[in-house]
Amino acid sequence: MKFTEEHEWLRVEGDEVVVGITIHAAEQLGDVVFVELPEEGTTVSKDDEVVVIESVKAASDILAPIDGEITEVNSALTDNPSMVNDDPQGEAWFFKLKVSDASQMDEFMDEAGYQAFIG
């Protein structure tokens, strides 16, 4: 699993990556009450706002970590947003992305690097 400075995780599955937010990010957000997912088939560029998460406190955007095409979204989150708090690095993935340029993955941290990053 790779990690971004935006507190997202990416797991490679063939030519796709699965994207979610980290346990640390979920703890910071607090209780998640609403998730708005992108349309499947959407082409996105790195740093596009692709997901909106609302917690009891505030709304936050999840950015596309790399360029690609959204191939699948985890629509279970729409009906059950609290999954993001219960299992952020497992069941509560947000979307799968077909990667345009695999080299964009190189800049991301491994788990040890991410742990050091969040201190």
Place this chain on the structure above:
Amino acid sequence: MSDLNRTPLFDLHVELGAKMVPFAGYEMPVQYPLGVMKEHQHTRKAAGLFDVSHMGQVILSGPSWEAVATAFETLVPMDVLGLGDGRQRYGLFTNDAGGIEDDLMFARRGDDLFVVVNAACKTADIARMKAALEPEITVTALTDRALIAVQGPGAEAAVAAMDAAAADMTFMDVRDLTLDGIAVWASRSGYTGEDGYEISVPEAQAEALTRKLLAQDGVEAIGLGARDSLRLEAGLCLYGHDIDATTNPVEGALNWAVQKVRRAGGDRAGGFPGAEPVMAAFENGAARKRVGLLPEGRAPMREGVAIFDAAEGGTQVGTVTSGGFGPTFGGPVAMGYVATEHSKIGTPLWGEVRGKRLPLTIAKLPFVAANFKR
């Protein structure tokens, strides 16, 4: 955060693991390790303890109760003179335009009036009272007292376990209690829509009292986050958001707070700041009104969301002033102002969230029924 004030319970909040944030000039607990959602739900089903010591506590005293009450009536459009000893009422400071400078609670303690005002407004409120009422009336800010709220269906058992007389109080009663040896002023009121107490205690004993209350069955410390979602579900105004210096009591749907004796035709009609515009609003109605707003989907509509009369095009007819997720309601809830012609319960309107018009309905307040001990 060095220039922020701290309440007498600051160290206890930190010990309990609270996340502290700046609020109205104080470092206050926004949540504890339980989290906003569980803190909210715990308060509705058991009991929550809130530190509200940042609020202003003021005593007005004078030559007689009549003198104090009559003087205070020059600042608020409420029936103060008719308040029985040991009773409390909700009040509003108005300005010359009829707008609301602050909302408050006032209680009669013998010949004195005990006033509790919002933290963010307390300096201005105290100055206003001193300027208008002194020297005949003495205005004393009680800077050496903490204020602790215990709210929820378990509040009575928790407080009455320490002084059985607490159980004899009904909604809006105020009484001196002795809670496990600590002399306090208690009122049966709060800001959650639940039964409960607000307890004024000398600051030196505040932490000891709080620890004793937290040791009672089912009492958990609750932060400002859940306080906000609880009061929103209860349809209660947050000053500076749902009411402010530009909203009059009729626009704010607070007609009930202005007793008949102070309205046109009453024995003590008028005689408060902005009496003319407020009376005119009672007579003619207001162009806009505070209402409950029920978003149809799951997306919360927060403060500032514009409200339209059509899914596309149309015109803006209102704005959300408070909104979020209602944990007990189980979905998003909001309140705000809409043009009066759109304020009827059930009227369909649209809120613009991130550029999209999402349907909502004008809804009855409160979203969660009040659970007071009448």
